[in-house]
Amino acid sequence: MTRILLSMLALAALSAAGNAQSTPATANSPASAAPPAPAKISYSSVKTDGPCIALTFDDGPSAATTPRLLDMLAQRHIKVTFFVVGQMVEAHPEILQREAAEGHEIGNHTWDHPDLAKKPDDVVRSQLQRTQDIIVQTLGAAPKLMRPPYGALAPKQRQWINKEFGYKIILWAVDPMDWKRPGSAVVAQRILSQTRAGDIILVHDIHPPTVDAMPAVLDGLLAKGFKFVTVSELLAMDKPGKAKPAADASPAAAATPAAATPTEPGAAKKNDQKNDLPDSL
Numbered sequence: 047m048t049r050i051l052l053s054m055l056a057l058a059a060l061s062a063a064g065n066a067q068s069t070p071a072t073a074n075s076p077a078s079a080a081p082p083a084p085a086k087i088s089y090s091s092v093k094t095d096g097p098c099i100a101l102t103f104d105d106g107p108s109a110a111t112t113p114r115l116l117d118m119l120a121q122r123h124i125k126v127t128f129f130v131v132g133q134m135v136e137a138h139p140e141i142l143q144r145e146a147a148e149g150h151e152i153g154n155h156t157w158d159h160p161d162l163a164k165k166p167d168d169v170v171r172s173q174l175q176r177t178q179d180i181i182v183q184t185l186g187a188a189p190k191l192m193r194p195p196y197g198a199l200a201p202k203q204r205q206w207i208n209k210e211f212g213y214k215i216i217l218w219a220v221d222p223m224d225w226k227r228p229g230s231a232v233v234a235q236r237i238l239s240q241t242r243a244g245d246i247i248l249v250h251d252i253h254p255p256t257v258d259a260m261p262a263v264l265d266g267l268l269a270k271g272f273k274f275v276t277v278s279e280l281l282a283m284d285k286p287g288k289a290k291p292a293a294d295a296s297p298a299a300a301a302t303p304a305a306a307t308p309t310e311p312g313a314a315k316k317n318d319q320k321n322d323l324p325d326s327l
């Protein structure tokens with residue numbers, strides 16, 4: 047223990063010495079050597095200069111509603127992201143194939159929509175693996191994204207899922223609560239009034255009124271100047287603010303890489319609470 051402590055102290059002293067010696071010109075190097083800040087693994091929105099947004103549809107594919115939605119998207123050349131449920135894919139692999147063939151992105155939304163935060167790791171693992179397997183079997187490619195049902199996933203779970211599956215964990219910034227079926231006009235109005243550039247929007251393609259709302263939503267967002275991209279495309283545009291880390295690039299800040307983590311879980315927590323409500327199915 048003391049050995050570790052001592053070597054940590056020695057390291058701290060070394061880096062402090064390094065900082066003291068460094069001229070202002072090299073003052074950036076501690077910041078650029080600041081990858082201790084762990085790679086971001088969960089997102090509800092991104093920081094982007096452009097007008098891009100990602101519309102996401104959960105819980106399908108559904109034979110009753112998804113093909114109609116795909117027609118609406120194709121007419122407008124809009125690409126979205128579908129977070130699919132494995133057992134729904136098993137029932138309608140041809141709809142998943144159409145989604146992918148038409149340029150939409152596919153994400154993993156578990157096999158049968160449990161609350162993963164309440165499940166042991168082996169259950170979580172099999173929910174994700176089984177769904178990934180059927181997606182690969184149907185499309186020949188594995189998803190890069192997952193969305194936990196109800197947005198419910200503990201920070202530890204996020205970490206190991208990202209490590210094992212390579213998934214980014216995708217939450218959302220705009221939730222019109224369409225699963226409560228407030229009516230198409232309300233769904234459209236909520237999305238149009240709440241959406242900002244860089245946002246990820248959550249809706250469900252299994253609800254007919256949600257699909258009914260889409261012409262107004264899609265045309266309304268286009269009229270406001272938004273550009274639709276898939277979630278992976280949106281993430282690639284993320285410009286994590288450099289200003290903050292540079293501003294407090296004090297050795298103290300550098301010595302506590304863990305402190306960098308809370309920035310975004312805070313935002314995500316808000317979403318988790320928002321979505322503690324049942325998310326249909």
Ligand code: ZN
Pocket residue numbers: 104105155159195196325327
């Ligand atoms: Zn869901």
